[in-house]
Amino acid sequence: MEAQAINPAYTRMQKTVCLAALFLAWAIGYSDRIVMSTAIIPISREFALDAGQAGLLLSVFYVSYAVMQLLGGWLSDRYGSRIVVVMCVALWSLFTGLTGLAWSFGSLLVIRFMFGVGEGFFSPASSVTVAETFPKPERARAKSFLISTVFLGNAAGSAGVALAVVYLGWRSAFHILSVAGLAVAVMLWLALRDGMAGQRGRMAARPKHQLRELIRRPDALKLTFIWFGTSIVYIGMISWMPSYLLKAYRIDLLHVGIASTIPYLIAFLGTNVVGWLLDRHGKGREKRFMMAGALGSAVFLALMISTTSITLLVVYWTLCLLSFNFVYATVFSIPLKYFPEHLIGSATGLMNFGGQIAGSLAPSVMGALIVEFHGSYLVALSFLVSSALLAFIVAITWRAQPHLST
Template identity: 80%
Template sequence: MPMATTRAQKMICLSALFLAWAVGYADRIVMSTAIIPISKEFALDAQQAGMVLSAFYVSYALMQLMGGWLSDRYGSRIVVVMCVVAWSLFTGLTSMAWSFASLLLIRFLFGAGEGCFSPASSVTVAEVFPQQERARAKSFLISTVFLGNAVGSGMVALTVVYLGWRGTFHILAFVGMIVAAILWLALRSGMAAQQARSAARPKNQLRELVKNPTALRLTAIWFCTSIVYIGMISWMPSFLLKVYQIDLLHIGIASAIPYLLAFLGTNVVGWLLDKHGKGREKYFMMGGALACAVFLALMISTTVIELLVVYWTLCLLSFNFVYATVFSVPLKHFPSHLIGSATGLMNFGGQLAGSIAPVVMGSLIVAFNGAYLAAFWFLVGSAMMSFLIAMTWRLAPPAAPAATLPETSSSHTS
């Protein structure tokens, strides 16, 4: 018999996951700002800085597939909590780096620690929320990328200026450990449902997944779109500092505006997907990718900082349509036993892009004698590629499941 989940239980789980997502993204975004004083301390050039920024995404990508499989197999609670503990540990160790090589190693381990979290949280959403509420729940969680970046950009810039980059990593590590404890307590109510699902899951999930054309195209779309987003967040602080001569503190303030509006925008897109998105996912992704390319091109063409912030905001709002859609499709259209693995596969593609984008952009900046134009046009090209792939996307008819899995039901509807 399906496990009933009350409104209070859903809100507690969602709030705890939201907090973890926000802290995780703040931990990530700190390096984009901290890389400026770190580069000075360790005498890094743009190419080396790009390698430090990319090191996280290499291991993060590799762990996505394992995280999805572990969560589908054993339930999400233990995977989610251990991820937060691991990434908080390596966030703290980042403050102890003493060289370029040690930075690369610690950031690589940090990515491995956080890598399982995203697919595991998707499994938690499927365990707690009924299908008709999942796009809103998932969009609320993934919108923390923008809230984490907004708060992270402002607060991190403030702490880096006044406490130094090492002190900033100490604070984030401490906060992360507190969040891990909160998660362990908040997710207890889902253990019975996790155990029931685990017993019923069929074998050969990966084989079933890689034969699904919907999952493969979603992965390709997310790969191209992630190049755009990760490339922007990795190099925008340096771009603003060098091209517009803005100091660290004001970079944080300028960055917060687009991210806060994008946080709201992601939740609006999630609502639209639940209410009006059925059968229209392709157009959400196409329109978002195309508009993202247009506003990014306008952003790098202007010399007025106010216009740059406007175009940057519109670019992120456009990105939301791809972002929310990609991650809601598995929750709404895939069999329950594939949700974590599908999310892991898509995130693998996205984080593989993250391991490429900062290094490619850093190399282009070096090749063009410190100019950023070619590096940002590389992002425009990636957005257009996402648009072209989205044109070919269609929802594959569902395969007959190997076993019927219990679906989460709710005693309340929202």
């Protein structure tokens, strides 16, 4: 019984369709995020923003996104994931389109905050969908496949958005992604099944005081801190790398997008390899995966800062993202394998809450450091290295709760 999906009625074809629909939703979602990292360059020119204001604009999405993580996990655990997933995609697509209609710095802040509200439910809801659809032996691969779209979406977003911004303008880039997102929302409604039959059984077995149960688990809290540290690294990089390349290497906007595509495409493949390794050889070795990933992120990021070669920068950037993959895929596979069914959505929401708090800090802190040090990126990027080392230290102390390792 333990190895079955929560809703065992899914056939192989239905599981494939479900996974494909979620894959497209994740890809669109991350394209919607990365567009701002590239578009912030012409947006800053149009609205006369300094680095501090640009950092605040890059951060505000993560504030609302963080808060919604906890609510999204609870709603999905209680009512099933289908309605939550579809609502998320439709809502964030609406505010993606509205971003292209912004008329001031203040309006951009409000719209991007609401964009975070829409997207915030999605990650924990999709974890519940995976649990409703796939048996435990298949979940790490399914989840890794979905989260690998972070990098596919970023790759497509970096190149595609750069082209759209250069040839159509930054506003059109947001409008195109909005239409694509609404189409995916319709596809999800048709592809996903209502998980309420499975949810009734879960709710019957659900203990009271669920959040209290979750925060009393040292493994859950440490996973949250590990994800906090590594999220500072990743979100800081995707937020400021286009601007860094533009300033430090004098690359034009179109080639910034092309250079950014290479690390993300390789990282997309790497995440799926890590998911396969976790299912095949990762049982009981999750701690090693997280330690190696966090330490590797710190080392390659430090090397990236120190080089003056654009070729080596792309190589180190790629290796940093591959190291990040080991943390990313491992952290989000652990609740699917070790946590009781009624905590999966909430645990994912808690970890993402920590990650998005990091996201709300990283771009604005880096922007403030860039302003403080007169346009230099050295201290801002060193802040990311220290965050990766924090994640490594916490990973050393992590272990799964023995009585829940089945």
